[in-house]
Each structure stands twice: as C-alpha cells, then as structure tokens.
Amino acid sequence: MSVSVEPTTVEPKRGEPAEALRPHAEEAFAGELAALAAQDDRPRPARWKLSPWAVATYLLGGTLPDGTVITPKYVGPRRLVEVAVTTLATDRALLLLGVPGTAKTWVSEHLAAAVSGDSTLLVQGTAGTPEEAIRYGWNYAQLLAHGPSRDALVPSPVMRAMAEGMTARVEELTRIPADVQDTLITILSEKTLPIPELGSEVQAVRGFNLIATANDRDRGVNDLSSALRRRFNTVVLPLPESVEAEVDIVSRRVDQIGRSLDLPAAPDGIAEIRRVVTVFRELRDGVTSDGRTKLKSPSGTLSTAEAISVVTGGLALAAHFGDGVLRAGDVAAGILGAVVRDPAADRVIWQEYLEAVVRERDGWKDFYRACREVSA
Missing domain, CATH: 1.20.920 (Histone Acetyltransferase; Chain A)
Incomplete structure (x- = not known):
C-alpha cells in the first residue's frame, strides 16, 4: 500500500492511509475495469483479468452495452493498440518505442493494469540499474546468518511476475547497461530464471509477460543486442497526427x-x-x-x-x-x-x-x- 503525507487541511484518523497523489491505474480506474470484467464474455488468456478485446476497449475507450462509458486512456491508431495487446497474449515480450512524450509509460501502465490488475511490478531503468533489479537480490542479514536460502532471497518485480503469471514492466530499457539488459534473454527465451546459489530456478507460469519502453532518441546509449531485440515485438508509438x-x-x-x-x-x-x-x-x-x-x-x-x-x-x-x-x-x-x-x-x-x-x-x-x- 502506498504511503503519503496527509494534507495539512485534513486531520486524519490515526492509522488511516492518506489519499495517494497519483493512484495506480488499477486504482484510479477500478470502476471501469470492474464494469468491463462484468460484461466481458470473450475468451481470456490464462490469468488475464480481461479479454484482449476488453483490454483494447479499456485503452481506447467506448460505451458498454449497459451504458457504462469507458474513457480513452490513449488517443492513437487502434491497430497499434490491438497489436500491443495481442503481443502480450503470445510468447513474445512487448517493446514500446518512440520519441519522448509519446505516452509509452502511460500505455505500459494501463496495459499491465488491464491484463494483470497490477501495474506495480516495475523496474525503472537508469545507467545505474544493477542486475539484481531484474533477477533477484539478497537479504544480507539473513544471508550472513543462515547462508543462501529462499528466505534470504529478495525477488525482483520480474521474478515475482514470472512466479505469479503477471505482467512485469521495464522502463527506459536502453538506459540500462548492456550486460544488465542481457539478463532478460534467458527469461524471455527460456521462460526461466536460474538461481545458481540455490541450485534451482523460477519457471514462468502461464500469464507471464513483459512490457519494456525505450526512447528512440536514446539510440547509441545502450543499444539492445540483436539477441535481446529478437525476443521483443516492437510497437512504435507515434506523435499525434494532427x-x-x-x-x-x-x-x-x-x-x-x-x-x-x-x-x-x-x-x-x-x-x-x-x-x-x-x-x-x-x-x-x-x-x-x-x-x-x-x-x-x-x-x-x-x-x-x-x-x-x-x-x-x-x-x-x-x-x-x-x-x-x-x-x-x-x-x-x-x-x-x-x-x-x-x-x-x-x-x-x-x-x-x-x-x-x-x-x-x-x-x-x-x-x-x-x-x-x-x-x-
């Protein structure tokens, strides 16, 4: 649960959470998602909250048979949204590419919210993003006291998404160092994340997929290797046409x-x-x-x-x-x-x-x- 500072004009009750300044998409549009789920009678991929048709309707907007109005979250070519949604229903990951400000992060968040009901399994890419942010880390107090164990392991958002069959997000993929980027290759090709310290692995369950975003202005910063790029289906989000x-x-x-x-x-x-x-x-x-x-x-x-x-x-x-x-x-x-x-x-x-x-x-x-x- 998000924690934020209470507004000075309101005296909160002790222990009562404050209203978030920016609720996650699944919270801000919970009513629309619930209305879509209630009237969505189309086939849904494993562990999806909505069918691909309903996910596209959630992003592009529309009016449901009962009169519920779904507000547009993205204004752009319908075909691009349909391709993006369909990609997440396959074994290929999705790369949203475009110049800065073309709503890549916005679309990524809403896709994850509609597909998995949770947009928070997020890795924010920077020049300092370590390998542990994509794979896993360790609770060093537990590690020193008891050695490598499942209790000492700290799963990354990607590992959690694999284990729970959900959608993970990686923002600014091309900002991440190339050697760290390539930790995704095994995850996306073999659908498994080895844990050599424990002699085990985490296998992705059905429903898992990954959405990455990248700015095409960042070419030459940390270009994706050809091996990694092949694991993605790329959708280019354009600037508004008019x-x-x-x-x-x-x-x-x-x-x-x-x-x-x-x-x-x-x-x-x-x-x-x-x-x-x-x-x-x-x-x-x-x-x-x-x-x-x-x-x-x-x-x-x-x-x-x-x-x-x-x-x-x-x-x-x-x-x-x-x-x-x-x-x-x-x-x-x-x-x-x-x-x-x-x-x-x-x-x-x-x-x-x-x-x-x-x-x-x-x-x-x-x-x-x-x-x-x-x-x-």
Whole structure:
C-alpha cells in the first residue's frame, strides 16, 4: 500500500492511509475495469483479468452495452493498440518505442493494469540499474546468518511476475547497461530464471509477460543486442497526427491532473491549449502549420507530455495567482522553459520564432506580448 503525507487541511484518523497523489491505474480506474470484467464474455488468456478485446476497449475507450462509458486512456491508431495487446497474449515480450512524450509509460501502465490488475511490478531503468533489479537480490542479514536460502532471497518485480503469471514492466530499457539488459534473454527465451546459489530456478507460469519502453532518441546509449531485440515485438508509438488530436490529448490529461490537484476547471482554456500545441508542433516540425515558413527546431523534444506540463502549470498560476481564467501570461513562462534548454542556441531560435511567426499571427498579440515579457 502506498504511503503519503496527509494534507495539512485534513486531520486524519490515526492509522488511516492518506489519499495517494497519483493512484495506480488499477486504482484510479477500478470502476471501469470492474464494469468491463462484468460484461466481458470473450475468451481470456490464462490469468488475464480481461479479454484482449476488453483490454483494447479499456485503452481506447467506448460505451458498454449497459451504458457504462469507458474513457480513452490513449488517443492513437487502434491497430497499434490491438497489436500491443495481442503481443502480450503470445510468447513474445512487448517493446514500446518512440520519441519522448509519446505516452509509452502511460500505455505500459494501463496495459499491465488491464491484463494483470497490477501495474506495480516495475523496474525503472537508469545507467545505474544493477542486475539484481531484474533477477533477484539478497537479504544480507539473513544471508550472513543462515547462508543462501529462499528466505534470504529478495525477488525482483520480474521474478515475482514470472512466479505469479503477471505482467512485469521495464522502463527506459536502453538506459540500462548492456550486460544488465542481457539478463532478460534467458527469461524471455527460456521462460526461466536460474538461481545458481540455490541450485534451482523460477519457471514462468502461464500469464507471464513483459512490457519494456525505450526512447528512440536514446539510440547509441545502450543499444539492445540483436539477441535481446529478437525476443521483443516492437510497437512504435507515434506523435499525434494532427493538431486536433494533440489538443484533445492535452485537454483530457490536464483535466485529469487538475482534478487530482483540486484545481478549478479553466473557462475557455481550450484556446490557450491550442496555442501551446501549435507552438510545440511548429517548432518540432521545423515549419509553420500553413507550410509557408521554415523554422529552426530547438534542442528539446517539445512532446505532448511537455505541453501537458506547461498547460497544467498555467492552470495552477491562473487558479492561485489570477482570476481562474487561463490566459497567455499563464503559459508563457512554461513555454519558454520547455523551448529554451540550451541558453545560447535555443534562445536565438525562440526569439526568431516570436518575431517571424507569433508577432505576425492574427489574434496572437496577447501571446506575443506575454512571451516577450518573460523572454526579456
């Protein structure tokens, strides 16, 4: 159970757990998962909580026969989701690949929640991730007192998923050192995890599979070996294909985050969301939306996730230091921070964009003034 600090405005009862700032997917959407399970009469793979069809419906949204509305968790091509879900029903692991901010972690979490009812069997990949994080570790007090034994062994999330027939997750796989990555080869090919210290092994039971995520910007950091890559079916998650699709994604996530932070809904906030999305898309594409003006792209990714962060920050400013209406001045500083990562090169690119594009755009005078003010 998650433990968090109690809000200062509420006096909790002794021993009563606090409300989590960000509940796991299976907790936040428990009602939808239960409704899907109740009406799901399609075949389910071993130990799956839902059928593949219901898992896809949970991610993409829809309306059930009893009128229950399933909210979309991912806005994108349906076929990609179907391929990802189907992969988890086979003996191949799933690799979600894409540029930063394409919802790889989000999709991974919701897939695990829908398939296994538990998205917490997670290994967070970093340059310092040790082999024990994927295989197993030891309780050294037990190890020194009694020697190697099952009681002294500390299972990794992957080992637990194998033993319980559940879905494990590995985030940022290409950030993990190559020799540590390769500990997955035996797990994914032989479906077993040897424990040589005990002369035994843990065999994966039916239902086990693994979802990994990786940024294609990380190529050359710790590229996957060909042997490991063969164990995965790769699904590339694209950036939103249109402004409207990206505005819809940002609006939905900002609304969800805002409600979790008790921020009031911003009246007419869609106009500012559209401007943030337009700026991000033009700068990362290197061309204005009408195709007339070529632009230089800054060093940052300017992803949908960053647009969500900028708008959420603006919403907080409007709520706490304004009149609650989301305006250009509320998002200007966030945009500057997202665009100007390299103080020298990116600042020049941003200034050129402001003067050549924003200044001349109809209806954007307030946005231009706000951006100039924070950029000065």
